[in-house]
Amino acid sequence: MALPRGLAYRPRWHIEDDTYRELKEGWGLEKQHWGRDLAAAIGRVTLTCLAFNTAQVYRLQAGQQLAAVAIRRLRRLRHRELGNAPAVIYLAGCYGVFALEELLSLLGSPARESLLPAVKKTSAPDAPT
Amino acid sequence: MDGIATLTDGKRSRCRVILIRCAMRLSRVGESAWLKAQQAGVQSLYQRQFVRGKVYAVDGSGLGDELRLVALVCVSATRPIIVAWRVLSGAASEKGKEAEVTHALIERVLEVAGPKAISLLLADALYADGPRLSWLKYRKGIEALVRLPEDRLLYQDVQGLAEAHLIACTHHRYVRTVQGHKHIREVEVTAAGDLSSWDGKTLAAASAGVPDATLWACLIRDVTTPEAAQEAPMALVSTRRWQHGFAARPRLPPPLAH
Numbered sequence: 001m002a003l004p005r006g007l008a009y010r011p012r013w014h015i016e017d018d019t020y021r022e023l024k025e026g027w028g029l030e031k032q033h034w035g036r037d038l039a040a041a042i043g044r045v046t047l048t049c050l051a052f053n054t055a056q057v058y059r060l061q062a063g064q065q066l067a068a069v070a071i072r073r074l075r076r077l078r079h080r081e082l083g084n085a086p087a088v089i090y091l092a093g094c095y096g097v098f099a100l101e102e103l104l105s106l107l108g109s110p111a112r113e114s115l116l117p118a119v120k121k122t123s124a125p126d127a128p129t
Numbered sequence: 130m131d132g133i134a135t136l137t138d139g140k141r142s143r144c145r146v147i148l149i150r151c152a153m154r155l156s157r158v159g160e161s162a163w164l165k166a167q168q169a170g171v172q173s174l175y176q177r178q179f180v181r182g183k184v185y186a187v188d189g190s191g192l193g194d195e196l197r198l199v200a201l202v203c204v205s206a207t208r209p210i211i212v213a214w215r216v217l218s219g220a221a222s223e224k225g226k227e228a229e230v231t232h233a234l235i236e237r238v239l240e241v242a243g244p245k246a247i248s249l250l251l252a253d254a255l256y257a258d259g260p261r262l263s264w265l266k267y268r269k270g271i272e273a274l275v276r277l278p279e280d281r282l283l284y285q286d287v288q289g290l291a292e293a294h295l296i297a298c299t300h301h302r303y304v305r306t307v308q309g310h311k312h313i314r315e316v317e318v319t320a321a322g323d324l325s326s327w328d329g330k331t332l333a334a335a336s337a338g339v340p341d342a343t344l345w346a347c348l349i350r351d352v353t354t355p356e357a358a359q360e361a362p363m364a365l366v367s368t369r370r371w372q373h374g375f376a377a378r379p380r381l382p383p384p385l386a387h
Contacts, residue, residue, distance in 0.1 A: 008274055009365060011204040012251040014184040019202050019209050029294055030192050037156040042216045046163040049200075049211045050170045056208045057179045066177075 019052075027052060083116045166243060170315065171212050180210050183248035187234065189227035195219070199227045201234040204251070208385045212239045235269065244360045247271045252351045254278040258365060259329025261346075266368040267337040277346060277364035282366050283327045287346045291319040309320075313353070317362075320347035322370045 182205020
């Protein structure tokens, strides 16, 4: 008898092998709870699942295309203002992207020497907040 | 996931400073805040169309002795994406009770991704519950394909029909590759539709306005070796009718090495 193509129950294997096994053996979810407290465990699981999804997306063809395009484009747009390693500050539901030089200056310890190509106004005026 | 060790008097401390500090702060964040983070993270994946396909699976797994993680995963593509999850503790984390959170996980995904985001839900035998299948099919429009435990009346019904030759049995032979080695696998499959001997499901469907709800079920017996053929056949139950049992077959465990 010819074999049919639809093997409907087989994808369930993904949750056993490619999800839980990955989370436990690859991401250490079972060995390291980050404490006995339930709230800490929920936080640990949430962060790990979000990281797992992010890694999965980057392994998708669409994710790889997005990553390549986005990083190059972001670098072109922001490199002069933010340098190679900008800092993202998150506070009370808002975030801002700052050059390290600007952040140090705001914290009261201005950098003695800047590595930025040309600093006029480092904080991106159109940065989302 | 290891922490960063610190140097004390030239010796490397084994104390994981980062992890301890991190855990202390994590415990101050409430469960609702983590739920918001989960929803925001998953919503962005749907918005960017990274979650494709409508076949999902739900399952739970223990995290040590006291915790259990239940997750709803999109398994349509080769890379599974976790779209909803919940950590259970205490009595709720006991094996067998995890299915109770299925409704909440599915509702959460339908809210984020739309009411038709899920077309088929795959689950193991713990989720073979009549009212749950009925809720999926008649309230949410989601078909289910679930492993059927051997102690269910429906299992015995299908087995009885097969033994009495009242339903056809088909033989299938196929090649499976396990760790680079090809194995020939042979199975016998029997399927039956229009089954109504599952009271829980039919009752729940009747309450949803569907008095003549029926189920489809199949038995899959591995007959590759005489030893395998002696074991009880695996059974699946579904809210939809499949072309035949082989179309719904699961991944069988690899054959024993000789």
